Amino acid sequence: MEVVLSAAAGDLVSRFFSFLIGRYSEAPCSEEKHAERLQQLLLRAQMVVEEADGRYITNSGMLLQLKMVARAMYHGYHALDTFKCNQLIREGTKEVMSSGSFASYLATPLKRSRANAGVSNHQVDNNCDLQDALLNLETVVSNITEFVILLGGCEPMFRRPYDTYLYVDNCMFGRWTEKQQVINFLLQHNPRASPSVLPIIGGYLVGKKTLVAHVCNDEKVRSYFSSILHFNGDNFHMVETERCTGRALVVVKLVSEVNDEDWKSFYWAVTSISTESKVIIISRMESLTRYGTVKPIHLSRLPDEEYSYLFKALAFGSAHSEDHPKLTLLAGEFIKLLDGSFVAAYSLTNGLRTNLSLQFWLSMLKRYKNVTKNNLSMFGEHPSDRFKKRCAVDFTNFLPFPRCSTTPYASSN
Known part of the structure; x- marks a missing residue:
């Protein structure tokens, strides 16, 4: 009996080590397959995102799904780039890392006053796992059929050839949903027969003015409003109503608190232009959302994966x-x-x-x-x-x- 148990135990141990050896010997091959599959899915996701960026999407559910697809795409690109960079370091250590200045720039950490801000020592940030990114993107892409069908029924945006040629400089990285939300707000009729007000709130240099500039440059928006006016906290109370006719889009940038009486005077002036006028507030101050008639849009800095892609x-x-x-x-x-x-x-x-x-x-x-x-x-x-x-x-x-x-x-x- 002991001989049988010993033989069985020896066989199990042998199989266990064979399993480990086989698993780790196949790991590089598996990673390569994951990277290849991820690359294919990224192409599909990018086609959908770019097509969606050229359509007017009014369905809030579609906008939410678009945001999910974009996040999965950025996550995937970040994971793929991380994998390729780490592969370059592993496979080309002698050629790449020992060749003078190139190695020194990657090897010398820069001391900074914040955590995780230094340059790594022959490593690329590997928090993004290739397999997790692949699984995430596969899940998103597998549920995208209905979105693509509905997207085909959305009105296409007009783009001049110049805009298409400079697509990288003109697209809104990570702001597709917010851009569509602002456009939808502007093209809707005011429900209360008075100008609707949309606050756009965010920190310093997160892209608030850039977002509004892209929206104001949209052909449909420009044709919908007879005039687009820009004001700031110093002159927003100086609206010249007699010089404006028809619907007006009024963009006001506020960097400090506003007196309620001054706001009432400004709002009355905009109303006198047209009850179908719209107002966009751009500010860093959360307190100014009290003047909004619709839910505010909050902008924050791009996630690391999206910033890397940009x-x-x-x-x-x-x-x-x-x-x-x-x-x-x-x-x-x-x-x-x-x-x-x-x-x-x-x-x-x-x-x-x-x-x-x-x-x-x-x-x-x-x-x-x-x-x-x-x-x-x-x-x-x-x-x-x-x-x-x-x-x-x-x-x-x-x-x-x-x-x-x-x-x-x-x-x-």
Whole structure:
């Protein structure tokens, strides 16, 4: 009996080790298959998202599903890029990491005053699991049939060829749902025979004015209103009603509290233009939502996956990031330094996109790292924090590159 048990135990142990060996030997192959499958699903998801961006969607359920598809798509792209970058590091360690300056930029951490802000040591952030992203996207895509059918019945937007050619610069990354919500608000009849008011609330430089600018540039919106007026807290009470006829879209940017009597006077002036006029409030102050007649739209900074997608789309332009694996790896280092800043992303990528050589990108990364280091040393703050406070930022190290000026940072949003 003991001999039988011993033989059985030995067989089980042997099978267990065989299972472990087989599992880990097949893991790379499995990862490759997951990456290939994820790439295929991402193409399908991207087609749906881009098609939806060119349609007027009035169904709130469809807008919610569009947001889910977009999030799964960004998550998938982030996971795929992370996998490819880690694969580049693992497989090309001798060639890539021991080759002079390229390795030094990835190996030297930058001390910063916040957690998780340094440049990694030969590693790419691997919080995003390839298999989880694949499962998430498969679930979303498998339930997308009805959405695509309904999308075909939505009215297409008019786009000039120029807009199509510059699609990357004109699309709203991560703001499709909000853009559609604003357009739907503007094109609906006012239910109370008085101007409807939509507050758009969000932090500094999260894209509030950009969102409204894209909406105001929509052909259907422009043809619906006879005039589009822009005011701020200093002059919003100076609406010249006699110079306006027909429906008016009034956009008012408020950076401080407003007196209720001043608001009543402003609202009466807008009403006297037309009861079908609309008002959009742009502000960082939650208290101003009290003037809204509809549910406010709140904007926050983009999630990391969406910001990563935005930066790479802007940096590579019409080129494919797959053709530049080392630059994709460097893009991750830029993203860590920029701390989610829209302005910094657009300013830097304007230069990066013009020259897709490794040496140029390394030079730009070195300069921006020095800018960040100098500001941390001089002010004890990251440049993005100083932008938000509208404080001076030292850009001395960027002076040799005229494309990367500090001028855009003076604007507020």
